[in-house]
Amino acid sequence: xxxxxxxxPSLSVQEGRISILNCDYTNSMFDYFLWYKKYPAEGPTFxxxxxxxxxxxxxxxxTVFLNKSAKHLSLHIVPSQPGDSAVYFCAARMNxxxxxxxxxxxxxxxxx
Amino acid sequence: DVKVTQSSRxxxxxxxxxxxxxxxxxxxxxxxFWYRQDPGLGLRLIYFSYDxxxxxxxxxxxxxxxxxxKKERFSLILESASTNQTSMYLCASSLGTDGNxxxxxxxxxxxxxx
Numbered sequence: 163x164x165x166x167x168x169x170x171p172s173l174s175v176q177e178g179r180i181s182i183l184n185c186d187y188t189n190s191m192f193d194y195f196l197w198y199k200k201y202p203a204e205g206p207t208f209x210x211x212x213x214x215x216x217x218x219x220x221x222x223x224x225t226v227f228l229n230k231s232a233k234h235l236s237l238h239i240v241p242s243q244p245g246d247s248a249v250y251f252c253a254a255r256m257n258x259x260x261x262x263x264x265x266x267x268x269x270x271x272x273x274x
Numbered sequence: 275d276v277k278v279t280q281s282s283r284x285x286x287x288x289x290x291x292x293x294x295x296x297x298x299x300x301x302x303x304x305x306x307f308w309y310r311q312d313p314g315l316g317l318r319l320i321y322f323s324y325d326x327x328x329x330x331x332x333x334x335x336x337x338x339x340x341x342x343x344k345k346e347r348f349s350l351i352l353e354s355a356s357t358n359q360t361s362m363y364l365c366a367s368s369l370g371t372d373g374n375x376x377x378x379x380x381x382x383x384x385x386x387x388x
Contacts (some may be wrong), residue, residue, distance in 0.1 A: 259330065
């Protein structure tokens with residue numbers, strides 16, 4: 163059973179607009195949530211994280227929102243740029259053993 | 275600059291061969307991970323190690339084993355390679371409980387089993 167779910171396999175957004183990527187989770191034992199970006203033939207790179215005790219974290223164009231009651235988080239990218247086209251993975255860390263579980267990813271296309 | 279290095283970018287092996295994938299990190303991290311990435315399935319955890327000689331099974335450990343004799347090195351072993359193990363393999367390391375969970379990844383090894 164998937165503990166971290168990204169239900170949208172792909173998303174297309176116009177350059178300059180906001181990209182919103184969504185993620186749901188089922189396990190209440192996660193203490194950190196993370197977003198990674200991945201280009202083809204490269205390893206994922208870390209974007210931003212949020213502690214389970216926070217509801218928002220911002221870093222430049224990237225903001226992550228956490229809604230614990232809904233077990234939902236989202237990544238907002240504003241404004242979207244061509245270099246943002248990539249696969250985005252949502253991940254969560256277990257607080258009992260540091261294991262990191264990933265979702266299936268969402269492919270983001272930024273349209274000119 | 276932090277680094278996780280995987281020994282090979284591309285590997286082609288025959289069915290039944292024993293395959294070793296090596297990973298080295300230079301950040302003195304406690305935790306190391308092996309994932310495989312397949313289209314439509316995301317990153318799936320194969321094995322995880324939180325200390326030298328310590329390991330835990332991930333979601334898909336069947337057909338794999340691991341070795342961590344030194345803190346900086348984590349090896350993934352395919353005991354008898356099969357075609358369904360053709361995949362992109364990704365190694366990662368993370369600081370441990372004190373950190374924010376951020377994991378640093380290697381560049382990946384594209385393994386093809388023929």
